[in-house]
Amino acid sequence: MGDSGDAVMARWLQSAGLQHLATSSAAGAGGADYRGGMPGLGGAGAGSMLSSLLMQGYGPESVEEKHRLYTLLRGLNFNGESAPTSMSEPYTPTAQSFGGGNPVEGFYSPELRGELGAGLLDLHAIDDTELLSEDVASEPFEPSPFMPKDIDDDDEDVISGSQQAPLDNYGLVTSEKESTTRENNVAKIKVVVRKRPLNRKELSRKEEDIITVHDSSCLTVYEPKLKVDLTAYVEKHEFCFDAVLDEHVSNDEVYRETVEPIIPIIFQRTKATCFAYGQTGSGKTYTMQPLPLRAAQDMVRLLHQPVYRNQNFKLWLSYFEIYGGKLFDLLSDRRQLLMREDGKKQVCIVGLQEFEVSDVQIVKEYIERGNAARSTGSTGANEESSRSHAILQLAVKKHIIVKDTRRQRDRDANEAKNTKAVGKISFIDLAGSERGADTTDNDRQTRIEGAEINKSLLALKECIRALDNDQIHIPFRGSKLTEVLRDSFVGNSRTVMISCISPNAGSCEHTLNTLRYADRVKSLSKGGNTRKEQPTGPTTTSSRESSSAPSYSLPAEAEEIPNQIQEKRPVDTYRKGTENFTSNPSAEPDRNSFSMVPNYSNKGREDNGAASGNDRERYDLKSTQTAYTSKAQLVQNSTNTQEEKVTKVSPPRRKAYKEDKSDRQGNYVKKDNGPETGRTGYKIQQAKQLQQQQRPTSASASSRQSEKESSCDDVEIDAILEEEEALIAAHRKEIENTMEIVREEMNLLAEVDQPGSLIDNYVTQLSFLLSRKAAGLVSLQARLARFQHRLKEQEILSRKKPPR
Numbered sequence: 001m002g003d004s005g006d007a008v009m010a011r012w013l014q015s016a017g018l019q020h021l022a023t024s025s026a027a028g029a030g031g032a033d034y035r036g037g038m039p040g041l042g043g044a045g046a047g048s049m050l051s052s053l054l055m056q057g058y059g060p061e062s063v064e065e066k067h068r069l070y071t072l073l074r075g076l077n078f079n080g081e082s083a084p085t086s087m088s089e090p091y092t093p094t095a096q097s098f099g100g101g102n103p104v105e106g107f108y109s110p111e112l113r114g115e116l117g118a119g120l121l122d123l124h125a126i127d128d129t130e131l132l133s134e135d136v137a138s139e140p141f142e143p144s145p146f147m148p149k150d151i152d153d154d155d156e157d158v159i160s161g162s163q164q165a166p167l168d169n170y171g172l173v174t175s176e177k178e179s180t181t182r183e184n185n186v187a188k189i190k191v192v193v194r195k196r197p198l199n200r201k202e203l204s205r206k207e208e209d210i211i212t213v214h215d216s217s218c219l220t221v222y223e224p225k226l227k228v229d230l231t232a233y234v235e236k237h238e239f240c241f242d243a244v245l246d247e248h249v250s251n252d253e254v255y256r257e258t259v260e261p262i263i264p265i266i267f268q269r270t271k272a273t274c275f276a277y278g279q280t281g282s283g284k285t286y287t288m289q290p291l292p293l294r295a296a297q298d299m300v301r302l303l304h305q306p307v308y309r310n311q312n313f314k315l316w317l318s319y320f321e322i323y324g325g326k327l328f329d330l331l332s333d334r335r336q337l338l339m340r341e342d343g344k345k346q347v348c349i350v351g352l353q354e355f356e357v358s359d360v361q362i363v364k365e366y367i368e369r370g371n372a373a374r375s376t377g378s379t380g381a382n383e384e385s386s387r388s389h390a391i392l393q394l395a396v397k398k399h400i401i402v403k404d405t406r407r408q409r410d411r412d413a414n415e416a417k418n419t420k421a422v423g424k425i426s427f428i429d430l431a432g433s434e435r436g437a438d439t440t441d442n443d444r445q446t447r448i449e450g451a452e453i454n455k456s457l458l459a460l461k462e463c464i465r466a467l468d469n470d471q472i473h474i475p476f477r478g479s480k481l482t483e484v485l486r487d488s489f490v491g492n493s494r495t496v497m498i499s500c501i502s503p504n505a506g507s508c509e510h511t512l513n514t515l516r517y518a519d520r521v522k523s524l525s526k527g528g529n530t531r532k533e534q535p536t537g538p539t540t541t542s543s544r545e546s547s548s549a550p551s552y553s554l555p556a557e558a559e560e561i562p563n564q565i566q567e568k569r570p571v572d573t574y575r576k577g578t579e580n581f582t583s584n585p586s587a588e589p590d591r592n593s594f595s596m597v598p599n600y601s602n603k604g605r606e607d608n609g610a611a612s613g614n615d616r617e618r619y620d621l622k623s624t625q626t627a628y629t630s631k632a633q634l635v636q637n638s639t640n641t642q643e644e645k646v647t648k649v650s651p652p653r654r655k656a657y658k659e660d661k662s663d664r665q666g667n668y669v670k671k672d673n674g675p676e677t678g679r680t681g682y683k684i685q686q687a688k689q690l691q692q693q694q695r696p697t698s699a700s701a702s703s704r705q706s707e708k709e710s711s712c713d714d715v716e717i718d719a720i721l722e723e724e725e726a727l728i729a730a731h732r733k734e735i736e737n738t739m740e741i742v743r744e745e746m747n748l749l750a751e752v753d754q755p756g757s758l759i760d761n762y763v764t765q766l767s768f769l770l771s772r773k774a775a776g777l778v779s780l781q782a783r784l785a786r787f788q789h790r791l792k793e794q795e796i797l798s799r800k801k802p803p804r
């Protein structure tokens, strides 16, 4: 041990009034192996040495001394971390003294072990779900091009006194202004709007571009309207967000505006979520698909930095979708996944495969694989539309080097236990936001999708609202989507919402809905959730606000980041490619298929035959309500003989990767539907949710009422879901029974063919087997009929409910 190590050691011992042990420690520890304890580094080194001293019989004589030493050790926290102890002198930690050392091992003094408890000292007790120690965030690191220069507001451990001016990670004083600018870049909730260009179809229908973007943070929607006397006029709606990206903005710029600022803080125990929201065909998938790859590129680059490489940080990827309220692993043959909550109320996705990736090329391959497995269908607005929410997660994990031989033996089997989550970012490509509305005339399958989508979007908004209000109870259980994202919402989290909008006049109503939703989220993120858009006349200005988003404060306590993944499969990632990687060219806008047209000027609406024939128009709220009302009357008048509507939407199939669908209008590749994607069996009350969705700015009283009703609906949905599961289980059982009976029948036939067999015997046994077979079928049929009846009831009820 060097002189500086002695000095550190002496200081630690002195802080506990044990300075007299310093000499013996130096002598005793002379030849000891300190494992992670680098001489002179203090922290883990000192801890390792102290424990070593205890084992070797040097050091404390009295029980009191042992206690002091034990307290000192606990102060070191066995990870090289500092924890204030009652006995130690006030000690200002230095970054150096808390360098990430290894846990103390081999500290098995029976006397102390009893006091500390097995868990504290037993490496086997290290739980994968334990929070990674603070040293991850507080260690010195080299400046990264992406790393914010000022101190992150959550990294309290770097600031040693609350009165001090903020220090950046390099110990420089940061001006308040710089600090705010940085904070804005990584605001808790950031709302960005992206407008896509008019597409070929819209241009051929001579649709107008009704959206102008100004100042890169505001936009105006010119809504074409008709007065009662059929005079055309335009209603103007103005919105401002953290950023508004027009049709000329590339995917790369979108990345820079949205995700890039978050990447460095993922390495500092942050859980981030980036999602795209908007009507079908507005560019959500187009916007979202390139982002994970770009993020992975930057994350891999950061991982190569010595500070993270030395700490054994690794990148892990998983990709799954939520379809019809069920989870499917997109990287594992669409295996159905189960969501479970553990004792710590952490959500685990049982069976989700997670892959270690160290190379961008591999990330790309996984993403392509997952994209190809997604459920898609066609809508009037988008031939290949996402029918599910797809969630791609990139997680940074610290790999723990296991020294213990027993653990090493089990390492392969327990791979999951050897990593600790540091931070993660989830990319969510939400299904089209108006799906609930556009399914009125569609089949049950599509209606269910729509209802599920609306349910989850509402739940998402509710969660954001609850977070904004610092509510203790966040309604994560509102939907599968929010349950899955639970840990991305609590603690140190960041959310980026990209609202995608279509520019054409025919999409105006949906565009306004999307912008109102975004505006709501934005206003929530500012803590003022009472503001509403108030159209006051033909020319309306709404939500005119400053574009900058002050950081909004969530409880920033360190949260445990659980490893949701039950099964892990590290992948050989020894492939080069990071340097050679170039972004997917197809991820850039296809300028050929889109042309930029001049912005809509303030003029009356042209009578646009094409637009009125637009599929989307029949999805608007009014027509939806009319459809529901008329259907409800039909149901009342004609008892229960309602016929199901003929399917108008193609069955779900996999959404092709961007390269395959860069110009879908002309070259559309269809893929077969997987068996799971077509399976549904419950009906959901979508009308209410749809109406809630369509009226985000309604008065809060009615909103509360609708929330209550919506929760009743959820109970009904859950009950039907359970029945569905029971029916499917019964069907499976019935197949097993039938197979068993068929086997017995074969045996019977074999027997009867034998010379001298007794025909009476055969007849009796066959009769018995056939009765069993029939009984099984009858019972399954009865269950099926009950379930069908239940579905019908639901449908009738949903249509009887008056619009709110």
Ligand SMILES: Nc1ncnc2c1ncn2[C@@H]1O[C@H](COP(=O)(O)OP(=O)(O)OP(=O)(O)O)[C@@H](O)[C@H]1O
Binding pocket: 195, 196, 197, 199, 247, 278, 279, 280, 281, 282, 283, 284, 285, 286, 287, 379, 382, 384, 385, 386, 387, 430, 431, 432, 433, 500, 588, 589, 590, 594, 661, 662, 663, 664, 665
């Ligand atoms: N900014 C853009 N520039 C060029 N083309 C775009 C842009 N945004 C979307 N597109 C094109 O518009 C079409 C529809 O986009 P996309 O599939 O991303 O919509 P979506 O919102 O994901 O729809 P859905 O919810 O139905 O899945 C695609 O052909 C896509 O290439």
